[in-house]
Amino acid sequence: MPSNYALLLKGKNEPLVVEEVAFPTAEAHRIVVRTRAVAVNQADFFLQMMGQDLFPWLEFPVVLGFDVAGEVVAVGPDVEGFQLGDHVAGLGGSFGGDLNPRGAFQNYVVLDDNMAATIPDAMSYENIVGLPVTVSTAACGLFMPDYLDLQFPQADPSARKQTGKTILVWGGATGVGCAAIQMGVAAGYEVITTCSPKNYEYVQRLGATAAFDYHSSTISDDLKAAFTGKTCAGALAIAGADPVGCKEAIDACIELVANVPGDKAVALAMRPPDSLPDGIRIKFIFCSDIKDNEVGGHIFNTYLPEALSNGSFVPAPKHEVVGSGLEAIEGALEQLKKGVSAKKLVVSI
Numbered sequence: 001m002p003s004n005y006a007l008l009l010k011g012k013n014e015p016l017v018v019e020e021v022a023f024p025t026a027e028a029h030r031i032v033v034r035t036r037a038v039a040v041n042q043a044d045f046f047l048q049m050m051g052q053d054l055f056p057w058l059e060f061p062v063v064l065g066f067d068v069a070g071e072v073v074a075v076g077p078d079v080e081g082f083q084l085g086d087h088v089a090g091l092g093g094s095f096g097g098d099l100n101p102r103g104a105f106q107n108y109v110v111l112d113d114n115m116a117a118t119i120p121d122a123m124s125y126e127n128i129v130g131l132p133v134t135v136s137t138a139a140c141g142l143f144m145p146d147y148l149d150l151q152f153p154q155a156d157p158s159a160r161k162q163t164g165k166t167i168l169v170w171g172g173a174t175g176v177g178c179a180a181i182q183m184g185v186a187a188g189y190e191v192i193t194t195c196s197p198k199n200y201e202y203v204q205r206l207g208a209t210a211a212f213d214y215h216s217s218t219i220s221d222d223l224k225a226a227f228t229g230k231t232c233a234g235a236l237a238i239a240g241a242d243p244v245g246c247k248e249a250i251d252a253c254i255e256l257v258a259n260v261p262g263d264k265a266v267a268l269a270m271r272p273p274d275s276l277p278d279g280i281r282i283k284f285i286f287c288s289d290i291k292d293n294e295v296g297g298h299i300f301n302t303y304l305p306e307a308l309s310n311g312s313f314v315p316a317p318k319h320e321v322v323g324s325g326l327e328a329i330e331g332a333l334e335q336l337k338k339g340v341s342a343k344k345l346v347v348s349i
């Protein structure tokens, strides 16, 4: 059995340490993946800074990390569609204790079979590894019944049933936004988005029909004008870590769906405010929720493998490799805390 090392957080605000941990086994509907690349997310450094203040059920030590890509080295019972040696990207994530084999920041990671996608052999692990968190967050908001409840995306453009409806993706240049734009279009919806003007062309290449500057004092009116004559299928609110920006995003999304014809639904990638208006369905996204229903399997096992192969879904935003080895992850988290624009920070393992 090869040795397995993990990046452990032993307490709130403690530095991360690399230590040997048990080699994981593949139980039913699980695979074990030899990690080749990981991506860092805001949730990783929020967990490090806030520990149980963020998730009271967290147990220390915890293996941090959600985004992982690598090759399959073990396949559990009842798993279909994965073979030893397959290249995959999937959503890990641990809150400590028995869940630690699922933390992404270790050499060997356990993944649920409906939360891992096979990827083309020619695609580098570093290029693809930012997808699991962004895709599952966008998919939860767009496709789960309590959220926007959109029809599912199709990888084959000729199989798409156009709905004639339009969605707002607030924060199109975030990783989650890039995934939401592409999957919204693949599901048969027009997508209007917000981002900084320097990213207009980028989000339009991903499929958005129009982009507006979220910094503008006229953004709410600009969006309402853009939705004139359209039927809205809801809004997905994504912003950065700044609470002011998050509040502006939530308010603007609510104002839009309240004032244009169509579905009164807003899915939030950030925590909702204490008081919410009546008549609008608003819900906070928890990205791993898609593993407990048919959304996870459709996205990771059906849609993504084909869409990555035929090029109808491209890894976005672009990645930047900022180091190599488990020890380099803490530096990547420090870099992420300073902020990124249309970029995914990645570490090779």
Ligand SMILES: NC(=O)c1ccc[n+]([C@@H]2O[C@H](COP(=O)([O-])OP(=O)(O)OC[C@H]3O[C@@H](n4cnc5c(N)ncnc54)[C@H](OP(=O)(O)O)[C@@H]3O)[C@@H](O)[C@H]2O)c1
Pocket (backbone or CB within 6 Å): 041, 042, 043, 133, 134, 137, 170, 171, 172, 173, 174, 175, 176, 177, 194, 195, 196, 197, 199, 214, 238, 239, 240, 241, 245, 246, 249, 268, 269, 270, 284, 285, 286, 287, 288, 340, 341, 342, 343
């Ligand atoms: N609830 C969940 O399960 C879950 C899961 C994953 C992520 N999230 C949250 O989703 C958000 C996005 O995560 P990510 O990793 O995709 O982010 P990211 O790629 O690191 O986001 C960077 C981008 O944020 C954009 N941005 C910053 N402030 C904004 C604002 N006020 N309005 C719109 N866009 C803004 C910037 O766009 P410009 O460069 O164009 O200005 C920048 O490109 C984060 O807040 C994260 O915590 C939630």
